[in-house]
Amino acid sequence: MKRQLTPEDIRAAVYGGAILGGGGGGFVERGLRTAELALQVGAPELWTADEFGHDELTATVALVGAPAAPDPLVLPTHLLRALELLRRDLPRPLAAIHTNENGAETTINGWFHSAMTGLPVIDLACNGRAHPSSQMGAMGLHREDDYRTHQGYAGGKPHTYVEGAVSGHLTNTSNVVRRASVESGGWVGVARNPVEIGYAVRNGAPGAISFAIELGHRFLADGPAGAAEHLGGGTAVSGTVREYRCEQREGLDVGVVVLDDAAGTTLRFVNEYMTLDLDGERRASFPDLITTFDEAGQPLASADVTVGARISVLVAPAANLQLSPTMYMPELYTQLEEMLGVEFAPAEKVLAGA
Template identity: 85%
Template sequence: MKRQLTHDDLRAAVYGGAVLGGGGGGFVERGLRTAELALQVGTPELWTADEFAADDLTATVALVGAPAAPDPQVLPTHLLRALELLRRELPRDLVAVHTNENGAETTVNGWFHSAMTGLPVIDLACNGRAHPSSVMGAMGLHHEDDYRSSQGYAGGKPHTYVEGAVSGGLEATSNVVRRASVEAGGWVGVARNPVEVGYAVRNGAPGAIGFAIELGRRFLAGGVLGAAQHLGGEIAVTGTVRTYRCAQREGLDVGVAVLDDAAGTTLHFVNEYMALDVDGERRASFPDLITTFDEDGQPLASADVAVGTRLSVLVAPAENLLLSTTMYMPEVYAPVEELLGVRFAPQAKALSRV
């Protein structure tokens, strides 16, 4: 199905994305501004994957960086510049773009691109929830020995602005872009990893944008409990933050939040929440969804948590989410576990596509 994205979709997409962000995926106000601008300057379109030929070429549009970085800036012009730099590298042109993940800002990745270029957004994400590393959102391309990654990037304030295009191995090019985000002040917009639509459907999360929009509608109508019910999850714990630590490491926010409850509830995060420990036992771990809400019931990114903040913690099992095959590839977790110093990788298992 082909349809124009509307203002009714806008808030639902951003708030549903914020829940699925699991502490990462950007910030609500910036997501609302970007989506609103897209609707002001053009008519972004969302197409289901079955509107394309299997060999049509699509690319991921994303934001890369540390949400708590002190001086970031990615403007809509930077997003278009990154896409332009990528398209220059390709032997044939793109027919569409898709987002890397669901988050408050990332669910609406591609809306501005679509409004300005006419390329439709595919109702598909590399992963149906937010994740910290580019490889987690690369749909298993690190297993494709002959795949050559191409990435365009741009971002930063005038005194830190960087842009460029890089091609090569997936891990090497991702590291270059991650480093560029640090030099830019914390964030860059990226267009990367062109693949055929058929590959994206098999290895990504088709239907992820529609899923976020429906979740957002449930949240806007029923609050945190409405979102939890829709996800088959629950509010696992409520408490006030007693200890909070966050440091930027390798372009990511790495830290911990400890609540003042008797259970000593502890949230470990690398941008997104990776693990939730209650009474010294693991209650949930990524790719399970762990999302925090403030005392007004609004989704709260890990970067916005502070000592004294009153939190409710929603937990939903991974099997109730739309996830990429990469979420069950233990090797993609190793760098994140090393940064955090906590083991949480799931056991490898195959995902079926029905």
């Protein structure tokens, strides 16, 4: 099915994405601005994967960086430049593009590209919730020994602007792009990892954009309680933030939130919330969805949490999300566990990835 994206889709996509961001995935206001601009300059289209041949080529469009970085800037022109740098290195033309994840800014990844280039956006994400590492958004390509990726990137203010194109092994090129995000001031727009659409369907999360839009409509109608019901989850805890720490490490926000409640509630995050502990016991761990809301009931990114703020924490089980197989590849959790100093890849994840 083909559909032209409309003004009614914007708020639903951004707010649904913000909830699925689980603390990461960008910021609501910036997502709204970019999506509105896309509809002002063109007519972006969302196509289901069955509109394409399985051997046609698609590529991921993404944002890479640390949301709490002090001086980030990615403009729509940077997004187009990243795509241009990727396309010049490809052996054959792209038929479409797709986003890496769901988030306030990332659900609408590709809308501006589509409006300006005519390339349709596939109703598919590399993963149906936000995640911190490029490999988690690479649909298992790190396990493909013969795969050679191409990545284009651009971003930064005039005095920190960087752009480039890099080809090679997925891990090495992703490290280059992550470092570029640091040098740019915190964020870069990226176009990367061209694959055949059949591969993306098997290894990604088809239907992820529609899923976010439906969730957003429910949230806009019924608030956090409606979103929780839609996701088969609930509010795990509410409280006032007693402690908040966040530092940029390897181009990522790494930190902890502690609530001033009897349970000693602790949330740990690497961009996205990774763990929620109540009374010293694990209540949820990534890829379960852990999302914070402010006192007004608006989705709150981990980078925007402040000491003294009253927040509520929504939890929804991973089984109720549109997730890709990468979320159950245990090797992708090692770096994150090292950053946080805690283990949170439970046995069932290892078994599912085996």
